Amino acid sequence: MGDRATLFPVKHVIALDVGGTGMKAALVRADGTLLHEDRRATGRERGPEAVVAGILDFADELRVLGERRFGEPALAAGVGVPGVIDEARGVAVFAANLGWRDVPLRALLSARLAGVPVALGHDVRTGGLAEGRIGAGQGTDRFLYLALGTGIAGAIGVGGRIDPGAHGSAGEIGHVVVRPGGPPCGCGQSxxxxxxxxxxxxxQSWATACGDPSADAAACARAVEAGDPRARAVWAEAVAALADGLVTGITLLDPRMLIIGGGLAEAGDTLFTPLRAAVSERITFQHLPDIVPAALGDTAGCLGAGLLAWDLLSTEVSA
Structure with missing residues (x-):
């Protein structure tokens, strides 16, 4: 598709998914179609002010591109960012990996985008929204979504929406203590x-076990598949811990489905086969939910941010 405007205007919103190292952006139709996608570095090494400036610049570039290519301005924008989010006030309260505190991101973006309404959400919860509504959990009334990446975070889906909790931190299952006295965590627990x-x-565990400092989780999964006993020990320990955490989530939330995404989920059956067995072994009175891989890959965050924007528009219309 070229840069010329289409024959008929195309209604769309701007969506941004901001991570610790990279940003993804898109122009999204109401049905979830990605009309345009782009990526760039977050630039956190330049400091929090530069990160915010980069987000605003990226969004504005998409605004201009959308007007030129699709014949009308974006109707709204949605952005998902990591850390603690006050969605009601539109403030990015804190993100350790971006170094910012109390950034009024919604107001800054709306001002930069000529006053269009902006929805602000948590990056994992926006991904969970997309997976629940148009991805692996489509049609499921109650689910728990987990992203297994640099950290672990979750999203609680109920009736097609994500519950942020009373203070904006619902779903932080990564900070459930599963091994008391275990490795210290940045949150202050162990x-x-x-x-x-x-x-x-x-x-990290596999790098220590195999003696290669550059080894990562994907390398561990390959070694598991090749039958390496050291890798199998590392993997089994991780699966056992994950199963314990999931059973806690199942007990508290009674989800119909567990949707698991993120880098570790890319191991496929190497992860899901032992994980399903481990969770099943731990269940007593609880109902065992379906445990499925996420379906949208790394586009989930952008799609979810787009859905936030469209939801914001529908809320304003009905208000």
Whole structure:
């Protein structure tokens, strides 16, 4: 598709998915179609002010591109960012990996985008929204979504929406303590789930076990598949910790489905076969939910941010 405007205007929103190292952006139709995608570095090494400036610049570039290519301005924008989010005020309260505190991101973006309404959400919860509504959980009334990446975070889906909790931190299952007295976590506790079963934790354990400092979780999964006993021990420990954390989530939330995404989920059956067995072994009175891989890959965050924007528009219309 070229840069010329289409014959008929195309209604769309701007969507941004901001991570610790990279940003993904898209122009999204109401049905979830990605009209345009782009990526660039977050630039956190330049400091939090530069990160915010980069987000605003990226969004504005998409605004201009959308007007030129699709014949009308974006109707709204949605952005998902990591850390603690006050969705009601539109403030990015804190993100350790981006170094910012109390950034009024919604107001800054709306001003930069000529006053269009902006929805702000948590990056994992926006991904969970997309997976629940148009991805692996489509049609499921109650689910728990987990992203197993550098850390572990979750999203609680109920009736097609994500519950942020009373204070914007619902779903932080990565900080459930599954091994009391275990490895210290950046949150101040020890033995948190993400310190044992995230992709980064598995990578660190495998690097120690195999003596290769550059080894990561994907390398561990390949070694498991090749029958390496050291890799199988590392993997089994991570799966056991993950199963313990999931049973806690199942007990509290009674989800119909567990949707698992992130880098570790890319191991496929190497992860899901033993994980389903481990969770099943631990269940007593609880109902065992379906445990399925996420379906949208790394586009989930952008799609979810787009859905936030469209939801914001529908809310304003009905208000």
């Amino acid at each position: 033995g948190c789930l993400e310190r044992l079963a995230s992709a980064s934790a598995v990578g």
